[in-house]
Every structure is written in C-alpha cells, then in structure tokens.
Amino acid sequence: MNCGEEYPIMGFSMNGFFFLLCLLAISSSSPSFGDSSEQIVTNMSYVISARNLKPYHWRYIKVELPPPSFYASASIELSSNVKLNLEHIDKYPKMKLQIICFHFGGPPLPDVSNTAIEDLVLNDLPSGSVGDIQNLQNEEQCYPLQEMMTFKLSSLQITPGVYYIGLFNGFGPTRTQSKMINRGSGYSFTANITVEGCLHPRMWGEYCNRAVDDLSMEQSDGRYNETVESIAYRNYSRTICTQKFDVNAYALTVMEAVEQVRIRVKNISEASRNSGEFSIMLYARYNALPDKILYDYTTDISEDPLVIQLPRAGVWYFAIEPVFKSYVQEGMQKGNIEPCYLVEWEVIACTQEKAGSNCTWKQHVLQAILYQNQNIPIVYLPDRGIVFSESVDFYLEPYLSKSSYGNGHGSDYGWTYFLLYTEQGTEGYNTHIQLTSDRKLSYGLYIRFGGLPSLDMWDYSYLDQTSKSNNNSMFKLYDTSQEGINLYILYPTAGLWIIGLRHPVDLNNQSSPRTMMTISTEYCPNQCSGHGTCVYRHDLSKSADYSYCSCDRNHGGFDCSVTLLSKAEQRLQAIFLIASNAAALLPAFKVFQQKAFAEWVIFMSSGISSALYHACDVGSWCALSYSTLQFMDFWLSFLAVVSTFVYLTIFSEPAKRTIHTAAAIITALLAERGATRSSNIIIVLSIGALAFLIGWLIQLCTRCKSFSFPVGSSLKITERWRSSKDQLLGLMMAIYRYFRWGYVLLGLIAMSMAAISWTKEDGETYWIWHSIWHISIYTSAFFFICSKAKTQNVDNQEAPAAASYELTQQESFASV
Incomplete structure (x- = not known):
C-alpha cells in the first residue's frame, strides 16, 4: 500500500461511527504471533465460548483496541443459531428481534430512545470488507443478528479505543421489566476477534508499511517552550524535502485540554514556489491516521495555516502531501522539482488554572472521592474551597469566573470549567450532574469529552427547557426546572470530561453562595425511579462491570420510568x-x-x-x-x-x-x-x-x-395359562371399577x-x-x-373370585 493510496470509505467522527463494527468480541485472551508477514504480529486473540440468551436477556462485550502503533487491523467472526429471513424481516415484531448493537466508549442502550429502533438497519451486513457500509453517522447503531457475521477492519477505517458490543434477544421498555414467566425463543452465539499490530513501532497502518514520525518524542515530559502571562506555547518543527512527492505522516500527543493546535509551513523552496499551482495539503485526524478521504480537518497550508480550535486530548495524526493542482502540470514538473519546506506545529494552552478565550476564565480540576454509598461509589469535588468531608455537593459561586470577554455573545457573560477524569472500567456506570438553587438559574451547561466545550463545540448541552441535546440517546434529563438542572450521562466513555458553565459575571462580587452543584458517578440512573433495583454484572470479557435497573412488573425502561400498566x-x-x-x-x-x-x-x-x-x-x-x-x-x-x-x-x-x-x-x-x-x-x-x-x-x-399352585398340582399348562389370564382380567376389571x-x-x-x-x-x-x-x-x-370410585383395597374386591378359584382347584384334586 502506497502512502497516497485511497482506502475504502468508512467515515468516522468521535461522536459517532461504527468503529463499532470492530467491536465484536471477546472473553479470554491468548496472545500469539502471526506468520502472514514479517512486519505484522497478532497482538491479541479473544474467544467467547457458546453463550445462551433467553428472551429479553442481553449481554455486553468490552473490546479495547490498542493505539495505532500497536494496531493494524481487526478481524471479527460471530456465529449464532438465529434463523432470520431478512427478506421478510418487516413482518417480525421489532421489539422481539434478535439484534446486535455497537457503541463507542460504553455499553449500547437501544431502547433509551427511538433513534436506534427507527434506524435499525434491516439489510444484510456484508461479510468481509466493510468498505461498502456508508452513512453510518449515529454513535449507536443496531443490526438484526444473523447466523454468520464476519468483518475485517483496518486501523484506517476505525479508530482505537474502547468499544462495546451488545447482543439483545428482544428490546424495548419490557426488556428490564420483572417477569415471573419469561418464555420464547432463545439463541446461542460464539464470537472471536483477532487484533494484529506492527512489529516495528514506527511502522503503522493496515500493512505496517506507513512510517509515522512521533513529534511528542521530543518533549515526552509535556513541558511548554514559552509562557507569556497565562498563555503557554509548545512548538515542534520538521524540515521536509521529497523528490517523489511522498506523503509524510506525523503524530502529536495532546495530553490535556488546550486552546489551539496550529500548523503552518515556512521556507518553501524557491523552485517549488515558482512552479505554478503547487500546494502542500495537510490532513488531520483525531486518534487515527488520515488520508485523502478519511480526515477531520484539511487545508492547503502553503496558503493558510490550519488552526484546530479546542482540540480533544489524545493523539492527533497528520499527513502532509505536496501536490500539483493540475494533472498536466504534475506530469511535466513532478520529476524535476524537489520541494523543500519547514512545517511547524504550535500547541497553545493556558496556565495558572485558566482556560478559554485569552486564558481569562477559571478551570478547576475535580478530585474523585470514594463515597461508599449503595448507589453512589464516587463523587467529584474541588480540591479546595467550601466543601465538607461527608458532602456530595459544593457551593458553585466561589468557583465562578469573575472576568468576562466580549466575543460577540455579550460581554457580561463568562465561562467556568470543571475537569473530571473517569477511570477505565467505569463505562458501565452513569455520570450524574445536578444544580439546585432557591432562585432562577441563569447557567448554560455544556459538556464535552476530551476537550473544552464552547457554544459551537459540545457533546451534551442544556440551556433551558427549549434548548437541550435531546437528540443524543445517552443524555437524560430528570425533574429539570427554572431552579434546578438534573441530568445523567449514560454509560460515559472513560477519560477526561469537561463541564463548561456559561454564566453572568458578577463584577462586583456581591453574590452569596446560593447554588449547589453535585457531580457523581452512580450505578443506576435516578435510582431506578423508585420502581426497581440496581443490578451489577460483568461483561463477557470479564474486564468491566456494568449496572442496570431491574424493574417491577408495572414499569420498564432503562431507568424504570416507563409505566407499562395503568392503575386500572x-x-x-x-x-x-x-x-x-x-x-x-x-x-x-x-x-x-x-x-x-x-x-x-x-x-x-x-x-x-x-x-x-x-x-x-x-x-x-x-x-x-x-x-x-x-x-x-x-x-x-x-x-x-x-x-x-x-x-x-x-x-x-x-x-x-x-x-x-x-x-x-x-x-x-x-x-x-x-x-x-x-x-x-x-x-x-x-x-x-x-x-x-x-x-x-x-x-x-x-x-x-396368588398365581402359584400347590405342590403336586398336575394342572396342564393350558389350564394354568387360562387361570393366570383370568386373574389378570380380574385385576383389570378391578382397576376399571376403581375409577x-x-x-x-x-x-x-x-x-x-x-x-x-x-x-x-x-x-x-x-x-x-x-x-x-x-x-x-x-x-x-x-x-x-x-x-x-372406591377406597377399599383391590385385594378385597377380588377375594370372592380367588375363593371360587381355590374351590374349583380342590374339586379337581378330589376327582383325581
């Protein structure tokens, strides 16, 4: 595979795609080495033995794909005894279908909203390359389960990270309903996955033939080169000269929430500059290698720098390719020009616990504290300030920013950010955020994974009852009013989460603490609405726990909030x-x-x-x-x-x-x-x-x-047989008369x-x-x-017949 080669289409955004498909998964791992190529090794091989799913039961499998330097491709095989005719699938009740769902970061919940149900893909999945699957933009997607499902997915098609696969034998509100009798068709399944990686850490890609220069190796401690007031700068540069117009790939690790990553080009060689329609194309992608088709950002950096605002923390990958805009000009001059240029990466961050525009607003890192509550294992509190050792909440006003910045949205508003880190293995729990006050709240709440949120960049948001991210199935509001905000992020991805509060700025510092904020990890959302109990289980890989609500007979839904039976x-x-x-x-x-x-x-x-x-x-x-x-x-x-x-x-x-x-x-x-x-x-x-x-x-x-005869009896065999037959008939008649x-x-x-x-x-x-x-x-x-009919013993009923038989027998002896 050449560096400029185009790969199968399978777009991915962090909020969404089916990287999922890569999920299919796993239980016990046994590493082994592949022999298909000297550059490719088998990093992991997982197998799940046969498992059975009863009606309305489900199981999860956690799959963790390593970083690109250790991950080249993944092959997935799933077999089951499901006999589903896809040509007539529209005749099946949707809620009783056997389905397979995929989700990045946490377990899938197909019945939280109607999105996954309405978007249920009813077509046959391709067995082999998934390059034909397009337009899968939902962060959660479900398919009808089939007898055989096979996938081969490269690191260019899906990004590394934690994935969950869910297998459901029926879904909908009744999935969590308590049932005394649970009958229907069950099914069994087996699954295995093989993850292959590159032997050399600098060679990445599906075939381990793509060299990637890791910029972060220069400053492994993450220190910044220069600090001006509250703004810090970290710079990287590479001089590139290439005669064959090769693509050069680079990796940059962003270890925290930063303001910008800026990439620009300098010192372009004179011959290249005078060559006409010469461009230097830059492709950037978060957490995966980019190319001409799969990228998050792209621009001609010979004209303008690329600025990534509020990038997510993690690894960013860049591909730089010098190109001619005209194919005719490319054929005439490509072999005669050796373009040389200097590329600079600049990471801009804030120091002194500042964040946002010009580093004018406050940010606070929350500490995770074990709470040891039946439903709340972890609470998040500031590392200083007005908090109590046994409290789960804190007053918000002392932590709010006191400065504002005129950015076109009103100079009397500012931002305050709260950073929290959720641990690996807690993806099967829920994050609870609550604000309560004795007056009308004037906060806009914006939440983002891995990066600072803004008015334009967020994963979940709540401004008021008319402006909220209800389109996201993993975001749930409860009892929200003008005086309170109560929301859950269901099964959140483990890692850095940033909560941004947009609020009026009190320039006179006259407000007294009146708003309490609670941020915690909870096992089950809203304590199962008071209509169920919280249940804890291991996923099939045994590497993670998850919790869910088991509801009573009258309620259902993931949080037992759906009333299935009215009072009548x-x-x-x-x-x-x-x-x-x-x-x-x-x-x-x-x-x-x-x-x-x-x-x-x-x-x-x-x-x-x-x-x-x-x-x-x-x-x-x-x-x-x-x-x-x-x-x-x-x-x-x-x-x-x-x-x-x-x-x-x-x-x-x-x-x-x-x-x-x-x-x-x-x-x-x-x-x-x-x-x-x-x-x-x-x-x-x-x-x-x-x-x-x-x-x-x-x-x-x-x-x-009673069929035995006295010693010396000379009855013939036929007479004995007749007598036995009479006795059996008598017993049968007695039984007949008995009922x-x-x-x-x-x-x-x-x-x-x-x-x-x-x-x-x-x-x-x-x-x-x-x-x-x-x-x-x-x-x-x-x-x-x-x-x-009768309660007396059958022997008593047959006594006269037996006496008659003995009398006859004695008479026969006498005649002899």
Missing part, C-alpha cells in the same frame, strides 16, 4: 390472578369430604400462598418478601400435583406418608433452584406419574403371588387446558393465561380426585 390495568390483573386461586377450594373440599386431611392442608396452602404471591407480584401487598412468597407458591403447587397422583393410588398410609415426605424434599429443591423453569412442570408430572405407576405395579406384583372414567376424561381435558395456557403465557398476556392456568390445574385435580 393493575387492579384488573390483580383481581384475575388472585381470585383465580379460589379454584383450589374444589379439590380441597373433595379431599376433606374423604377425610384425606394431609391433601386438604396441601391444597388449601397452595391456593393461599399463590394468592399472596400474586398480590405481591402485581404490587398490591406483600405479606412476606417476594422471594419467600415465590418459593412457597411454586413449592406447594408442585407438591399439590404430586399429592393428587398419590391420592389416586392404593398405597397404605405409611407408604403415602413416606412418598409425601420424599416429594416435599424434591419439590422444595426444584422451587429453590429455579422456580419458574418450564422443565419443572415436566419433572413434577413425571414424579407424580411415577408414584402412580409404582403403586399399581406393587398391586400387580401382589396379585402375581369413574367420565371424571378421568374431564380431568384430562382440564389438564390439557392448563398445558395450553402454560405455553401461551408471555409478557403481554401473562395475567389472563396464568389465571386460566390456576383454574384449569385446580379443576383437573378436582376431577381426578372425584374419579376415585
């Missing part, structure tokens, strides 16, 4: 789910009538515990803790099913007590280990059916003993209805189908109990 709907669902348990009175009454008091206790307890559990589940009233009520409901329901089967057998009372004890232990374990698993129903039915079969097999074995088969049929019908309602349950219709389940399962138990 809640009352209706509560009535159905609670009242349907009255069906437990049917089997309880029947067994009480038969004096089966153990079964009566089980059925009554099952109905009561289920009613109490659902009263708590719908938010009406909780007699005990939610987990305790859930355990009692499922345990006693499982035990009631087994007891119904045992009641229909002919075990003796000691045997029944033994079976009830064993069943109580087994069903308690099932309810404790995973009460809501669908497989539990099959296990419980199997236990009950097994007890039923064992009881009748014991009866059969008992009957078989009322009409009730058995009704019980099977009711059980079938219960099975149908169980399979029909989902998030939207759970309440009605589960109510039908209550009625059906208790009604089936009632019919099965009614089907037991």
Whole structure:
C-alpha cells in the first residue's frame, strides 16, 4: 500500500461511527504471533465460548483496541443459531428481534430512545470488507443478528479505543421489566476477534508499511517552550524535502485540554514556489491516521495555516502531501522539482488554572472521592474551597469566573470549567450532574469529552427547557426546572470530561453562595425511579462491570420510568390472578369430604400462598418478601400435583406418608433452584406419574403371588395359562371399577387446558393465561380426585373370585 493510496470509505467522527463494527468480541485472551508477514504480529486473540440468551436477556462485550502503533487491523467472526429471513424481516415484531448493537466508549442502550429502533438497519451486513457500509453517522447503531457475521477492519477505517458490543434477544421498555414467566425463543452465539499490530513501532497502518514520525518524542515530559502571562506555547518543527512527492505522516500527543493546535509551513523552496499551482495539503485526524478521504480537518497550508480550535486530548495524526493542482502540470514538473519546506506545529494552552478565550476564565480540576454509598461509589469535588468531608455537593459561586470577554455573545457573560477524569472500567456506570438553587438559574451547561466545550463545540448541552441535546440517546434529563438542572450521562466513555458553565459575571462580587452543584458517578440512573433495583454484572470479557435497573412488573425502561400498566390495568390483573386461586377450594373440599386431611392442608396452602404471591407480584401487598412468597407458591403447587397422583393410588398410609415426605424434599429443591423453569412442570408430572405407576405395579406384583399352585398340582399348562389370564382380567376389571372414567376424561381435558395456557403465557398476556392456568390445574385435580370410585383395597374386591378359584382347584384334586 502506497502512502497516497485511497482506502475504502468508512467515515468516522468521535461522536459517532461504527468503529463499532470492530467491536465484536471477546472473553479470554491468548496472545500469539502471526506468520502472514514479517512486519505484522497478532497482538491479541479473544474467544467467547457458546453463550445462551433467553428472551429479553442481553449481554455486553468490552473490546479495547490498542493505539495505532500497536494496531493494524481487526478481524471479527460471530456465529449464532438465529434463523432470520431478512427478506421478510418487516413482518417480525421489532421489539422481539434478535439484534446486535455497537457503541463507542460504553455499553449500547437501544431502547433509551427511538433513534436506534427507527434506524435499525434491516439489510444484510456484508461479510468481509466493510468498505461498502456508508452513512453510518449515529454513535449507536443496531443490526438484526444473523447466523454468520464476519468483518475485517483496518486501523484506517476505525479508530482505537474502547468499544462495546451488545447482543439483545428482544428490546424495548419490557426488556428490564420483572417477569415471573419469561418464555420464547432463545439463541446461542460464539464470537472471536483477532487484533494484529506492527512489529516495528514506527511502522503503522493496515500493512505496517506507513512510517509515522512521533513529534511528542521530543518533549515526552509535556513541558511548554514559552509562557507569556497565562498563555503557554509548545512548538515542534520538521524540515521536509521529497523528490517523489511522498506523503509524510506525523503524530502529536495532546495530553490535556488546550486552546489551539496550529500548523503552518515556512521556507518553501524557491523552485517549488515558482512552479505554478503547487500546494502542500495537510490532513488531520483525531486518534487515527488520515488520508485523502478519511480526515477531520484539511487545508492547503502553503496558503493558510490550519488552526484546530479546542482540540480533544489524545493523539492527533497528520499527513502532509505536496501536490500539483493540475494533472498536466504534475506530469511535466513532478520529476524535476524537489520541494523543500519547514512545517511547524504550535500547541497553545493556558496556565495558572485558566482556560478559554485569552486564558481569562477559571478551570478547576475535580478530585474523585470514594463515597461508599449503595448507589453512589464516587463523587467529584474541588480540591479546595467550601466543601465538607461527608458532602456530595459544593457551593458553585466561589468557583465562578469573575472576568468576562466580549466575543460577540455579550460581554457580561463568562465561562467556568470543571475537569473530571473517569477511570477505565467505569463505562458501565452513569455520570450524574445536578444544580439546585432557591432562585432562577441563569447557567448554560455544556459538556464535552476530551476537550473544552464552547457554544459551537459540545457533546451534551442544556440551556433551558427549549434548548437541550435531546437528540443524543445517552443524555437524560430528570425533574429539570427554572431552579434546578438534573441530568445523567449514560454509560460515559472513560477519560477526561469537561463541564463548561456559561454564566453572568458578577463584577462586583456581591453574590452569596446560593447554588449547589453535585457531580457523581452512580450505578443506576435516578435510582431506578423508585420502581426497581440496581443490578451489577460483568461483561463477557470479564474486564468491566456494568449496572442496570431491574424493574417491577408495572414499569420498564432503562431507568424504570416507563409505566407499562395503568392503575386500572393493575387492579384488573390483580383481581384475575388472585381470585383465580379460589379454584383450589374444589379439590380441597373433595379431599376433606374423604377425610384425606394431609391433601386438604396441601391444597388449601397452595391456593393461599399463590394468592399472596400474586398480590405481591402485581404490587398490591406483600405479606412476606417476594422471594419467600415465590418459593412457597411454586413449592406447594408442585407438591399439590404430586399429592393428587398419590391420592389416586392404593398405597397404605405409611407408604403415602413416606412418598409425601420424599416429594416435599424434591419439590422444595426444584422451587429453590429455579422456580419458574418450564422443565419443572415436566419433572413434577413425571414424579407424580411415577408414584402412580409404582403403586399399581406393587398391586400387580401382589396379585402375581396368588398365581402359584400347590405342590403336586398336575394342572396342564393350558389350564394354568387360562387361570393366570383370568386373574389378570380380574385385576383389570378391578382397576376399571376403581375409577369413574367420565371424571378421568374431564380431568384430562382440564389438564390439557392448563398445558395450553402454560405455553401461551408471555409478557403481554401473562395475567389472563396464568389465571386460566390456576383454574384449569385446580379443576383437573378436582376431577381426578372425584374419579376415585372406591377406597377399599383391590385385594378385597377380588377375594370372592380367588375363593371360587381355590374351590374349583380342590374339586379337581378330589376327582383325581
């Protein structure tokens, strides 16, 4: 690859692109060395083993791409068992789609706003080069998950840094809603990523054939060459002479928030200056190598210098190329001219805790203090001033700038900046900024990552209710009024954040502290709006934590602020789910009538515990803790099913007590280990059916003993077979007379209805189908109990037949 070669289009801005695609990711790393080129090595190789995602579950993967000097390209492979027909994808409910989302800096949240949902890319992703993907300008983007997804991404297409990939099996407000039953199609996936880098630190690019001169190596301590009042200057220069008009690449590290980076050219050789349409093109790009297509800034520095206002902190890359504007002139003169020129880089910053225009405004570095609160692990406070050791806020007025600068926006306004650094690994938390006052606030709030904000350059802003950055999905306002500003930055990128306050300047210094400011890191936004609990998890790479809200059944959304059920709907669902348990009175009454008091206790307890559990589940009233009520409901329901089967057998009372004890232990374990698993129903039915079969097999074995003949019996084989056959037929007739088969049929019908309602349950219709389940399962138990016609032992029923057989046998002996 030549330095002037054009690469596949894949534009990137810091606020946005899908570098994302590079994300696909990772779990356990094992470095290895590549053999495709002597200049390229495999820096990292990650593999995620097969993982399963249930409906409305999701997982994140953190991927950290190293700086360009260690990163040449990344290859990503993702495989899953998702069978999605993209030609008919418009027929699928969007909220139930299996999707994959990408986000720079922090975990993606596709359901915070409608942006990701509305912009959901419904076309097939290319497998291979992503150069065909264009116009992906959102900072978060989602795709339908496919069976195989493969990407090959170079360092020219995506910038290094931290990326997150999110895999979602359904999304929307109900994703975080508490669900007692969560059924639907799950899927499994595996992923791996390989990151390749260059063996030589000065050779960068996808093929490690692009030399980059690191300007920052000259002043690794970051000191400035010259300081004039509050303005500091740091200068770098290079003399460039090239006969082949090669492209020269340079890297400059900006270690803090500065005012300007200025690049200009001097001392252009006379031959080059007189050659006609000769230009020196400069391409600048933040955090990645630029070229003719991929750049953040460009200009002809032979005409005017390039000035980057308020650049972000990080590494800036520059490509300088001498060119002729005319192709004809280029062909005639390129080989005869050796352009020489001097390029100077000048970094302009402020000292003495100043910032802004002419370094006239204050800036304050905030200290991160561990707070050890259940929801607030870190607070940010100034390193001096009016703060208290246990406080999470501080008075704002003592820190405001006292000078103003006429910049066309009014001379009576100034800026004050607060700098805070968020640590790596906290991208899965949230930054909370709050201002409260007893009077109307007159502040404009501007927030920017990596650089000083201004009226024209910011990532998030709030001026008033009519001027705010609502278009950004990771910015959320709460309870904002004229006297207060309360906002969250969701899952912010780790690094330097600068909060700029534009405010009136009190030249007379007469204002008293009346505004409190709070800046903190919080696990869950707005404390889950009081409708959920904060949950903490590891991402699949095990390198970062993230937190999210687990909401109650009536609320959803990332912060549990979305009301999914109105008060009327809640009352209706509560009535159905609670009242349907009255069906437990049917089997309880029947067994009480038969004096089966153990079964009566089980059925009554099952109905009561289920009613109490659902009263708590719908938010009406909780007699005990939610987990305790859930355990009692499922345990006693499982035990009631087994007891119904045992009641229909002919075990003796000691045997029944033994079976009830064993069943109580087994069903308690099932309810404790995973009460809501669908497989539990099959296990419980199997236990009950097994007890039923064992009881009748014991009866059969008992009957078989009566088939023996006295010693010396000379009955023929055919007569013995006929006698055995008669005995078996007699046993079958006894079983037939033991049950009322009409009730058995009704019980099977009711059980079938219960099975149908169980399979029909989902998030939207759970309440009605589960109510039908209550009625059906208790009604089936009632019919099965009614089907037991007699309670006496079958042996007693067959006694006359046995006596008749013995008398016949004795007569035959006598005749002999």
